[in-house]
Amino acid sequence: MADHDQQLHTVKAYQAELERLSAMIAKMGGFAEEQLARAIRSVVKRDSRLAQEVVAEDIRIDDLEGQVEQLAVRVIALRQPMAVDLREIVAAMRISIELERIGDLAKNIAKRAQTINVETPFPNLFAIDRIGAEAIRQVHQVISAYAARDVEMALAVWRRDQTLDELYNSLFRELLTYMMEDPRTIGRATHLLFVGKNLERIGDHATNIAETVHYLVTGRPLAGERPKADTTATEGVAGLAGGGKG
Amino acid sequence: MADHDQQLHTVKAYQAELERLSAMIAKMGGFAEEQLARAIRSVVKRDSRLAQEVVAEDIRIDDLEGQVEQLAVRVIALRQPMAVDLREIVAAMRISIELERIGDLAKNIAKRAQTINVETPFPNLFAIDRIGAEAIRQVHQVISAYAARDVEMALAVWRRDQTLDELYNSLFRELLTYMMEDPRTIGRATHLLFVGKNLERIGDHATNIAETVHYLVTGRPLAGERPKADTTATEGVAGLAGGGKG
Known part of the structure; x- marks a missing residue:
């Protein structure tokens, strides 16, 4: 009887540890999403004080990642x-690493916001707003997919990543056009380009999380190459930039 | 006697697993360094075929990362x-994740090389060569520090990261100047800016590895804020870009 009690106790403690891990990821995810939303707002609303807060609070996500790693390693060692x-x-463990990177990118956006905000306002901040909204949506959805252990929802995030890539591509082209028309905008446009690129990379991390949710629920890695549409790295800008080929 | 043999066998098998993990990291590190060197060469020597090879072979690093994770989890579960x-x-596990990211950034550089190489050559590729050499050096040193479990060498990498940041800062300013002087260079210069940024981020990953080596050898996290000198995110470009403040 005592043995049975002991066993029951162990199973319960184990279950509690697994639930605590899940809860920590949910908390991390919620906070990463909030940091991202505030970073975007600090650019779009030109709010440098908010940007400062985002930078200062990034350490909370780093701490959570460390806690997830510690607990995960302890549970593996104890429970086999x-x-x-x-x-x-x-x-x-994998998702906490992705969320930490999302937090890091949000922090980078907030850092850039502080620079951008002291310059003359740029006409097309609305493009950043649109890409930002899409990035927030992807992060939000994939955290929900994890919480619900919902493969279909994860796959929807995975497929939708292309939208974010396409929005980034338009921003890239649009900003190059601005720079060429008025070289005085080059400094500001370059900062906005990096903000856009960071948002596009946040989408990649959401996609990585979607792949992990698929593996978690089905036990299999997600087959097939992921849909990719950031073509700016491989796209000729010769036409745009007026330079000749070769 | 049989028990003793059995125990000895277990200890030996365990030791062999740990050594195998280390060997896998060494292999991954060597290959990441090679991919990085080839990616940089594909930009500087305008060699698009080499760039293509780098992109195609990135999957080898991803595979190695998966193998490290599998073995690490198995050893934790079996040996407690x-x-x-x-x-x-x-x-x-941590280092394999950092090396995978370094491989990914090398792949991104090679992708951009394929675009840059069809455009008119850009005058200051030597700046990329210099930043690239510094990035390779940092990656090489930190892998050696890991192999030798040498904290001092790891700390040297950690401190030297500033050099890479400073090189990137000069590139950033130089490229902005080019773009403003001749708007036809904007497309090409933007691609080079992203190449430079990727090299600077590779330095950050080398620094992360250095911190892990410190933790591995001493059992303590590296105290104090890391030296940071990428100031382009927070630096006003108003003067350069000719725009007014506020």
Whole structure:
């Protein structure tokens, strides 16, 4: 009887640890999303004080990542989990790393906001707003997909990443045009370009999380090459820039 | 006697697993460094075929990362390691993640090379060569520091990251000047700016690895804020860009 009690206690403690891991990821995800939303607002509303707060609070996400790693390693060592439980723990570690990177990119956006905000306002901040809204949506959806262990929802995020890439491509082209028309805008436009690129990269991290949710629920990696549409790295700008080919 | 043999066998198998983890990291590190060197050469020597190879072979680093994760999780589950052994395993996982990101950034540089190489040559590719050499040096040194479990060497990498940031800052200013003087260079200059930014980020990953080596050897996280000198995100370009403040 005492043995049975002991066993029951162990199972319960184990279950509680797994639930705590999930809860930590949910908390991290919510905070990363909030940091992202505030970073975008600091650019669009030209709010440098808000930007400063975002930079200062990034350390909270870093701390949470460290806590997830510690707990995950302890649970693996103590419980020697197999199959689905092991996937739970590995998935939590992986997702916490992705969320930490999302937080980092939000911090970088906020840093740039502080520079951009002291310059003359740029006409097309609305493009940043649109890309930003899409990035927030992707992060929000993929955290929900994790919380619900919902593969379909994760796959929807995975497929939709292209939208963000396309929005970034338009921004890239639009900003180059501005720079060429009025060289005085080059400094500001370059900063906005980096903000846009950071938002596009946040989408990539959301896609990585979607892949992890797929692996967590099905036990299989997501097959097939992911949809990719950031073509600015491989796209000739010769026409735009007026330079000749070759 | 049989028990003793069995125990000895287990200890030996465990030791062999830890050594295998280290060897996998060494292999990954060597390959990441090679990919980086080839990516830079594909830009500086305008060699698009080489760039294509770099892009195609990135998957080898991704595979290695997956193998490190699998082995690390298995060793933690089987051996329930404590203290220094646990640090060995967690460090291997962390470093493999950083190396995978370095590989990814090298791939991005190679992708951009393919675009840059069809445009008119840009005058200051030598600046990319210089930043590239510094990035390779940092990656090489930090992998050696890991292999030798040498904290001092790791700290040297950590401190030297500023050099890379400063080189990137000069490139940033130089390219903005080019763009303003001749708007036809804007397209090409923007691609080079992203190449430079990727090299600067590779330096950050080398610094992360240095911090992990410190933690691995001493058991303590590296105290104090890291030296940071990429000031382009927070630096006003109003003077350069000719725009007014506020």
